[in-house]
Amino acid sequence: MLPEPWTPERLRALGVRTDLVTACDAAYGAxxxxxxxxxRRGELDFPAVRVGNRVVVPxxxxxRFLGLELEPQTTHNSIGSTT
Numbered sequence: 001m002l003p004e005p006w007t008p009e010r011l012r013a014l015g016v017r018t019d020l021v022t023a024c025d026a027a028y029g030a031x032x033x034x035x036x037x038x039x040r041r042g043e044l045d046f047p048a049v050r051v052g053n054r055v056v057v058p059x060x061x062x063x064r065f066l067g068l069e070l071e072p073q074t075t076h077n078s079i080g081s082t083t
Contacts, residue, residue: 008068020048020055023062
C-alpha cells in the first residue's frame with residue numbers, strides 16, 4: 001500500500017509542530033536516516049529544534065518553505081452586490 005500523499009490540508013492538520021521525520025518526508029521525501037543526517041549537517045531548509053530526545057519542526061515554517069499558506073485562503077462574496 002502506498003503512503004498517503006502530502007496535501008496542503010494534510011500538512012495543516014499536523015498542528016503547531018511536527019517531528020523531524022514527518023517534516024522531511026513532506027518536504028523532501030526523505031526517511032529517518034536522511035532526515036537526521038540533514039539535521040546534523042545543518043542542511044535543512046526550515047528550522048528544527050532539539051527538545052530532549054526529539055527534534056521538532058514548526059509546521060508554519062514547513063508550510064512557508066513549501067510555499068503554502070498556513071491558513072487556506074477563503075473567498076468572500078461582496079455583501080449587497082447585485083448580479
